[in-house]
Each structure stands twice: as structure tokens, then as C-alpha cells.
Amino acid sequence: MSSEVLTDAINGLAAIILLTSIVLVASKRMRSLVRTFMIQSLALGMFAAVVAYYTGADHIYIVAVLTIALKVFVIPYFLEYTIDKIHVKKEIEPLVGIPMSLLICAGLAFVGYYVSEPIIASGDAITKNCFAISLAVVLIGLFLMISRRKAMTEVIAILVIENGIFLGAISITYGMPLIVEIGVFFDVLVAALIMGIFAYKINRTFETLDTTFMRRLRD
Amino acid sequence: MVHDMIISSVFAVVQALAMLALSPLMIGVIRKIKAWFQGRKGASIVQPYYDMAKLFRKETVVSDQASWVFRVTPYVAIASVMVAALLVPFFTIYSLGFVGDLIVVIYLMTMFKFFMVLAGLDTGSAFGGMGSSRELMVSSIVEPTMLLAIFTMALITGTTNLSSISETLAISGIDLVRPALFLATAAFFISLLAENARVPFDNPSTHLELTMIHEAMVLEYSGRNLALMEAASWMKLMLYSVILSNVFFPWGIATDLTVLGMIGGIAAILVKVLFVAIAIAIIESGMAKMRLFRLPNLLTLSFTLALLAVTSYYIL
Known part of the structure; x- marks a missing residue:
């Protein structure tokens, strides 16, 4: 080719990947959040596979397979299981209205583009342009995290941030050493599992997933 | 040069008439597919032609409270869509593109909408005014989205002439495909649904007072006037589908005057418009109409996509 x-x-x-991050901000239901995250991760895995094909670096293939296995199957499955268990269907009342959040995200994407411009100009990797998108995805993930209340949405948000960082790492360096990548994957998997269990416990204790109630935890 | 202009003019007229003739068929196909999804047999796909013929034979009743705006609107509507149709490439890239570019096309459509909104207010019925205000709420976000989405294509090809955009893309093939194209296509498709009063923005087949937008504005029309308004709306859907097909995916369009090219062009555009019709029917069968106050969510989503499409042209 x-x-x-x-x-x-x-x-x-x-x-x-950018499109799905925007859709994540627009969607209100838990299930569609998880599904959109699956699509994003699938695109990320395919992205890694294409980069692997281009560079001929075998270890990126492994990373691509791991991405798809973990972020398309294992983690979403676990999240859906948790959602089923705690009967949470809707992310009600985000702190910022959806039209406003979308415009803010467009602004964040601009910031990502603007900040990464000098790096893009000096780089020579085939994927260098994607660095702007990875920054935008990280920023959108951060925004998602501060603008939503439900613990599950915040779990998705941290996974989106991780996707953005992963995209950035691949697009600038053609992937980190395999051992680092595997470490990161393990980290993400365990983090998602622990946060899922936390969400379950939060729900059991407060009868809601709204993290604003956790201020009561002060002694 | 003059020779070219004459050829283009002839083709422009033929294509505009072809679009007008095919637009009820497209509606018929959408209704048929929706009927299949609902497990019904559905009316024949030529039923809209019969409806149109019936409406033309019916008596026209105009409220004695209505002013000239109400009377003149059906003619403005059909005239503006037909003029716009002259500027849009259909099965060949030949059109009157040298007279007006994509901005003219978008604002001819807006003129249609402007008069329809006025006519809705004109008769003083409560529904008409409600429909008008809703229509303007939707279109205040759709209009910039539409322009941004097509501007993305204009940026990629370096021209605002719709025919030249199709020609450049069709000739250069896959080389000009950029991510911006997909973002812009998604944005344009959402705008297409919003502009043509399709689900999830409006339900084209209901007269339920709480939900209707487009139907509320044309509620007072009857007979020939209603027929013209309906024909104009169908034509508008056809036009947007053709713009979607030819500006965003122009491959297959006839770029020269050979017979083979023409046949290929006709086949290509029919298939593409059929795909748009199927997509609309699937969306209408699978989705519920959104609550009015949730519409801005989807509309801002499409606006953001269009904005990012333009931005990513410069970045990627």
C-alpha cells in the first residue's frame, strides 16, 4: 500500500477518535456512553495496527491487539455489568448544559490544535498531525470529568483521557517500549475494575452515583 | 466559452426538471421503506404523484384574513427551489454554477423558509405562529452548520462553485479524501434531517399540535397552494440529498459529454439518492422524535462537527 x-x-x-469523544459529551445515557467508548477504542486499536504496518514494528501489533481486547471487550463488558447491577440508566443533569458543553469542547479542540502547532511543524512522523487530536481528546476527557456528576461517567472520562494519551504517545514516538505499554494496560484495567467496584460501593452507601454527595465523607 | 455556457444551461434546465420529476418518487420510496419496517405493505411508491394530482384538482380556500404574503408564498417557494436546482449538479457536473455558487443555493433555500415562516404567521392561527417560531429556532443553528459543512468542501477543492467542487473531487479521486470530509458529511446529514423536517427533529407524517413544526406552517394551505408547498418541500429534500451526494461523494458523476459518462452519471446519482432515502427511512424507523427542548443538543453537535471539520482541514 x-x-x-x-x-x-x-x-x-x-x-x-475525535468524533466519538464529541459524541460522548453529547450522549446522556450510560449504555450509549459505554458503546461510544467501545467504538473509540476500536478506532484506536486499528490506528495502532496501521501505524504498526507502516513502521514494521512488531511490538505495536501486540499493543493494538491488547487495546482491542481490553478496551473493546473486557472493560466495556465490566462497565455494562456494573451498570446493570446498580440500575443506573441516565446521566441526569450534567453541570453544564449539552449545547454549551459541545461548544466548550470545540473550543478545547481549538486549544489542542493551537498548542500542538509548533510540535507538528517540527516533527516528521507520518502520524504527527494526530498529536493535535490526541491533545484535544485528553482535554475533552478532562472536561467530561469535571462537568459530570455520576461516578460511572467519570470512569469513562478517565478512560477517554487514557485513550488520548495513548494516541499521543503513538503519534509522536511510534509507541513506547512494549514493557511500558503492557504496564499501562495493566494499570488501566485494574483502575477500571477498582473504579467500577468503587462506583458500586458509592451506590450502596449513598443510594446514588452522584459524587457531589461524597463531600459528606468529611469527619 | 459561450458554447460551454449554452451546454451548461441546457443541462441545468434538464437536470432541474429531472430533480423535480423524481422528488415525489424519493418521498414514495422513503414511505415504502418505513412501511416495511413497520410490517405494513405500504402505499405504492408512486402514491405521492397521485396525491399531487389530486391536490391540484381540489378547490383552493384562502382565509379572508390572509394578506398577499400568504398567496404569494407557494410561488416563491417553488420558484426558489427551482432556481436553486439550476445551480446544483445532478447527473453531470454541468449546471449554472457560473451564475451563483453554494452561498446563493443556501440562501435561496433560506428565502423559501423565510416566506414559509411569514405565511405561517400571516393567517393569525395559533399553530402557524408556533410552527414559525420553532422553525426559526431550529434554522438559527442549522444555517451556520450547513454553510460551514459545505465550506469545508470548498476549502478542500479551492472553489465555492458547487459544480467545480464536484468536478475537482470526482477527477482527483481518493487523493482529496480527508477526515474533514467525514466530519462535514456527518454535520451536513444532521442538518439535512433538520432542514427537511424529518425525524428526530420533526415528524413529517403527523398533525399533532404539540410536536409539529413544518406541518404547522402549511396547515392553512389547501388545493393548488398546498400542492405547490408540498412539491417545494419534496424538491428541497431532493436538492439536499443531491448536494450531499454530489458535493461530498461525487464519484461517478458525468464529467464529460460522452453517452457512457451520462448513463454512468444517471445510475450513480440514482443509487446515491436511494442510499440517502434508505438512511432517512432507517433513522425514522429506529428513532423517536426528540422533545423540542432537546433539539439544540443535536443541532449544536452538528455545528461542532462542522466547526471541527473546517479546523481539521488546516491541521490534518
Whole structure:
């Protein structure tokens, strides 16, 4: 395959990752949040696979397979299981209204583009343009985290931030050493599991997933 | 040069008439597919033509409270969509693009909407005014989205002429495909649904007073006037589908005057419009109409997509 087709594929997948982050901000139901996160992770895994094909680096293939296995199957499955168990269907009343959040996210994407411009200009990797998108995804993830109240949404938000960091790492360095990547994956998996259990416990204690109630935990 | 202009003009007229002739068929196909989804057999796909013929034979009743705006609106509506149709490439890239570009097309549509809104207010009925105010609420976000989405394509191809956009993309093939194209397509498709009063923005087949937007504005029309308003709305859906097909995915369009190219172009556009119709029917069958106050969520989503499409053109 010519490198132009590969560049198109890489840029297209990066655009899908950005698109799904925006959709995450717009969606109100827990299940659609998890599904959108699955699509985003699938695009990320394919992104890694294309980069692996382009660079010929075998260890990125392993990373791609791990991404798809963990973030498309294991973690979403676990999250859906938790959602079922605590009967939470809706993210009600986000702190910022959805139209406003979307505009803020567009602004964050601009910030991502603007900040990364000098780095893009000096880089020479095929994926360098995706760095702007990865910054935007990280910022959107952070915004999602501070603008929502439910613990489950915040779990998704931290996973989105992780996706953004992963995209950034691949797009600038063609992937970190395998041992680091595996460490990160293990970290994410355990974090998601622990946070899922936390969400369950929060729900048991407060009868809600609203994290604003946790201020009462002061002694 | 003059020779080219004459050829383009002839093709523009033929294509505009072809679009007008096919627009009821597209509505018929959408209704048929929706009927299948609901487990019904559904009316024949040529039923809209019969409806149209019936309406033209019916008596036209105009309220004695209505002013000239109400009377003139159906003609403005059909005239503005037909003029817009002259500027849009259909099965060939030849159109009157040298007279007006995409901004003219979008604002001809807005003129149609403007008069329809006025006509809704004109008769003083409560429903008409409600429909008008809702329509303007939706269109205040849709209009910039629409413009931004098509501007993305204009940026990629370096021209605002719809025919030239199609030609450049169709000839250069896959090279010009960028992520911006997908973002802009998504934004444009959402705007298409909003502009043409389709689910989830409006339900085209209901007259329930609490939910209707488009139907509320044309509620007072009857007979020939109603037929013209309906034809204009169907034509508008057709036009947006054609713009979606030819500006965002122009591959297959006839770029020269050979017979083979023409046949290919006709086949390509019919398939593409059929795909749009199927997509609309699937969305209408699978989704519920949104509550009015949730519409801004979806509309801002499409606006954000269009904005990012323009931005990502410069970045990616």
C-alpha cells in the first residue's frame, strides 16, 4: 500500500477518535456512553495496527491487539455489568448544559490544535498531525470529568483521557517500549475494575452515583 | 466559452426538471421503506404523484384574513427551489454554477423558509405562529452548520462553485479524501434531517399540535397552494440529498459529454439518492422524535462537527 493511503487511513481513524469523544459529551445515557467508548477504542486499536504496518514494528501489533481486547471487550463488558447491577440508566443533569458543553469542547479542540502547532511543524512522523487530536481528546476527557456528576461517567472520562494519551504517545514516538505499554494496560484495567467496584460501593452507601454527595465523607 | 455556457444551461434546465420529476418518487420510496419496517405493505411508491394530482384538482380556500404574503408564498417557494436546482449538479457536473455558487443555493433555500415562516404567521392561527417560531429556532443553528459543512468542501477543492467542487473531487479521486470530509458529511446529514423536517427533529407524517413544526406552517394551505408547498418541500429534500451526494461523494458523476459518462452519471446519482432515502427511512424507523427542548443538543453537535471539520482541514 502506498504511504498516501496509509496517511489517509491514519488521519481518518484519528478523526473518528475525535468524533466519538464529541459524541460522548453529547450522549446522556450510560449504555450509549459505554458503546461510544467501545467504538473509540476500536478506532484506536486499528490506528495502532496501521501505524504498526507502516513502521514494521512488531511490538505495536501486540499493543493494538491488547487495546482491542481490553478496551473493546473486557472493560466495556465490566462497565455494562456494573451498570446493570446498580440500575443506573441516565446521566441526569450534567453541570453544564449539552449545547454549551459541545461548544466548550470545540473550543478545547481549538486549544489542542493551537498548542500542538509548533510540535507538528517540527516533527516528521507520518502520524504527527494526530498529536493535535490526541491533545484535544485528553482535554475533552478532562472536561467530561469535571462537568459530570455520576461516578460511572467519570470512569469513562478517565478512560477517554487514557485513550488520548495513548494516541499521543503513538503519534509522536511510534509507541513506547512494549514493557511500558503492557504496564499501562495493566494499570488501566485494574483502575477500571477498582473504579467500577468503587462506583458500586458509592451506590450502596449513598443510594446514588452522584459524587457531589461524597463531600459528606468529611469527619 | 459561450458554447460551454449554452451546454451548461441546457443541462441545468434538464437536470432541474429531472430533480423535480423524481422528488415525489424519493418521498414514495422513503414511505415504502418505513412501511416495511413497520410490517405494513405500504402505499405504492408512486402514491405521492397521485396525491399531487389530486391536490391540484381540489378547490383552493384562502382565509379572508390572509394578506398577499400568504398567496404569494407557494410561488416563491417553488420558484426558489427551482432556481436553486439550476445551480446544483445532478447527473453531470454541468449546471449554472457560473451564475451563483453554494452561498446563493443556501440562501435561496433560506428565502423559501423565510416566506414559509411569514405565511405561517400571516393567517393569525395559533399553530402557524408556533410552527414559525420553532422553525426559526431550529434554522438559527442549522444555517451556520450547513454553510460551514459545505465550506469545508470548498476549502478542500479551492472553489465555492458547487459544480467545480464536484468536478475537482470526482477527477482527483481518493487523493482529496480527508477526515474533514467525514466530519462535514456527518454535520451536513444532521442538518439535512433538520432542514427537511424529518425525524428526530420533526415528524413529517403527523398533525399533532404539540410536536409539529413544518406541518404547522402549511396547515392553512389547501388545493393548488398546498400542492405547490408540498412539491417545494419534496424538491428541497431532493436538492439536499443531491448536494450531499454530489458535493461530498461525487464519484461517478458525468464529467464529460460522452453517452457512457451520462448513463454512468444517471445510475450513480440514482443509487446515491436511494442510499440517502434508505438512511432517512432507517433513522425514522429506529428513532423517536426528540422533545423540542432537546433539539439544540443535536443541532449544536452538528455545528461542532462542522466547526471541527473546517479546523481539521488546516491541521490534518
